Amino acid sequence: MTGGVRLLPYGDRALLVELGSTGEAVAYAAALRALGADAVGEIVPAARTVLAVAGEGAAVSDLRQVLAGVCPAAGSVDADDTPLVEVPVVYDGDDLADVAELTGLSVEEVVAAHTGQTWQVAFGGFAPGFGYLIGEDDRLHVPRRAESRTRVPAGAVGLAGEYSGIYPRASPGGWQLLGRTDATLWDIERDPPALLAPGVRVRFVQVPR
Template sequence: MPVDAPTGALRVLPMGEAALLVEVVDIDSVLDLHAVLASLVSAGEGVWAGVDELVAGARTLLLVTRPATDLDALSRALGGLPVPRQRHLRDAHQRGDGPVVEIPVDYSGADLAEVARLTGLTPTEVIAAHTGTPWRVGFGGFAPGFAYLVGGDPRLTVPRRTEPRTRVPAGSVGLAGEFSGIYPRSSPGGWQLIGTTKVALWDEQRDPPALLLPGTTVRFVAEGS
């Protein structure tokens, strides 16, 4: 079983008998590392053939492995990843390479006026800011199909609601902190709601079921524009 192993910019920690947790400095580093590992796992060569799943977090990446995978060897392989390659992949993403998902939105959310007040923008300017900058999926969580979107217009950084709603309708598009997100199903929530979409974020008949995977670019489009 591997021990806590600093590997340059990475910190690798054991997670039970069949997983490793890699800690990095920020969400950009998570996306860099996810892109590198997804390519290696897809190729399925050497120790990477033992990785069954990659689960991204805000500053972590979990590697879930198949039975009998040598976690010590996997930890050493993580330490040998070339940093220049990660930077290259990040630059490629900024050029627009990789999957892109377009999300049409009806911008009539209950908190649109409040977001305008908090940001000092007009409602029209809030919509323009949300649609004018591409977002990317940082990581998933909260509910199946929910994705935390990062990299949007920094003017849209707003606090969560002081009183969460007991029910937020499925398809609601919201803002909270630096993130944007879409509620895949009806649930309680405290994000500032600026619109709604009819796009299905989670479909068990789809492979994979989640529409928005880490590293995917998301472009919001105002309906009728």
């Protein structure tokens, strides 16, 4: 434990940083990237952790020293330097009315809340191209569906817990569906392949059916 941050060995070339929330993990990962330290190679944020792999030729002890000195408040990244992706969405999801009931908002207010804030990709997972997005408006924090669907179509936009996300391909899923987008979330020919890589900011834009 160093400065309130717990560093755990992860194999022989990495350390796992344990944090208290997704927001803390996002801030820590951003501050670590901003340092540009040679001792740090790959950085992989998750819900409440950040995995840091030692850079080429660096010892894990060097990596540990860098991680122990990370200060997210001082190392925050200017929003102007962070990519912003606009995602067009048709808001006709099967769970839109249920989300309105869960939040106490009208359907129109749910859509306004979803489009009226800047989201950020906290981490990836579940499927290639799927990003877990955190936002600024906790009114949209809703539980997953009581029963998952056996098939959610590609491009479905949903909410679950504190996150919003977009299904990159058809798959089972239990998120509350707000709408759909034609955006391509994963393209192996693109660099990077994921449209919504960790750290990217996202604005949802309502479009007509």
